[in-house]
Amino acid sequence: MDAIEWIAEKFYREKDNWSSDLSPFEVLIATVLSQATNDKNSHLAFGNLKARIEITPEELSNVPTGLIEEVIRVGGLYHQKALKIKAISKALVGDKLTEIMGSEDGRKKLLSLPGVGNKTADVLLCFKGDRDVVPIDTHIKRVSSRVWGFVGGYDEVQRELHKLIAPKERKRAHIAMIRFGRKICRARGPLCEICSINMECLYYLSREAPSTDLHS
Ligand code: SF4
Numbered sequence: 001m002d003a004i005e006w007i008a009e010k011f012y013r014e015k016d017n018w019s020s021d022l023s024p025f026e027v028l029i030a031t032v033l034s035q036a037t038n039d040k041n042s043h044l045a046f047g048n049l050k051a052r053i054e055i056t057p058e059e060l061s062n063v064p065t066g067l068i069e070e071v072i073r074v075g076g077l078y079h080q081k082a083l084k085i086k087a088i089s090k091a092l093v094g095d096k097l098t099e100i101m102g103s104e105d106g107r108k109k110l111l112s113l114p115g116v117g118n119k120t121a122d123v124l125l126c127f128k129g130d131r132d133v134v135p136i137d138t139h140i141k142r143v144s145s146r147v148w149g150f151v152g153g154y155d156e157v158q159r160e161l162h163k164l165i166a167p168k169e170r171k172r173a174h175i176a177m178i179r180f181g182r183k184i185c186r187a188r189g190p191l192c193e194i195c196s197i198n199m200e201c202l203y204y205l206s207r208e209a210p211s212t213d214l215h216s
Pocket of ligand 1 (some may be wrong): 192
């Protein structure tokens with residue numbers, strides 16, 4: 001079993017497939033709320049929003065921005081996020097999201113929405129569009145760089161991962177890599193000594209390699 005298969009096997013949990021009960025539009029709004037904050041606060045912000053306002057483009061484009069700000073405040077950057085949510089909602093009134101998701105160039109159209117970047121578009125396509133893509137978040141970027149030496153921008157890292165992961169395994173790998181990055185391959189203090197894939201990991205092997213500096 002290679003490193004990516006091992007991560008997917010050991011770190012995937014069905015309960016981390018967080019979008020199962022959400023509509024595509026709700027996933028889009030949840031992803032906006034998750035930007036630049038931790039899971040706990042982004043879930044609280046989404047829960048507050050859902051409890052107070054129906055999460056549809058029609059409803060969110062009609063309510064005052066101040067009300068959105070008030071209910072999502074706990075998630076941080078609430079002013080900017082409320083403005084993004086309003087702008088996205090206005091752009092998607094009339095079931096436009098379904099139309100976009102079903103179109104050939106759906107990703108391009110998603111990226112043209114206000115405040116929607118690569119990760120947000122790919123999360124939506126992966127979880128609600130049945131597209132075989134690996135959305136790249138900060139954990140996946142770090143793990144990919146350490147284990148395989150994949151560096152560069154979003155598209156470069158994704159392209160390399162896509163070569164490594166079979167299309168039908170990509171959603172599972174995305175979910176598992178995030179958990180692996182949180183639990184083992186942590187940003188600070190990765191648990192390399194107990195990591196089962198350390199002998200396949202470029203970062204670990206480069207640390208362990210004996211020095212070739214003859215002057216030291
Ligand atoms: S050996 Fe260390 S750096 Fe490599 S994948 Fe495991 S935890 Fe991450």
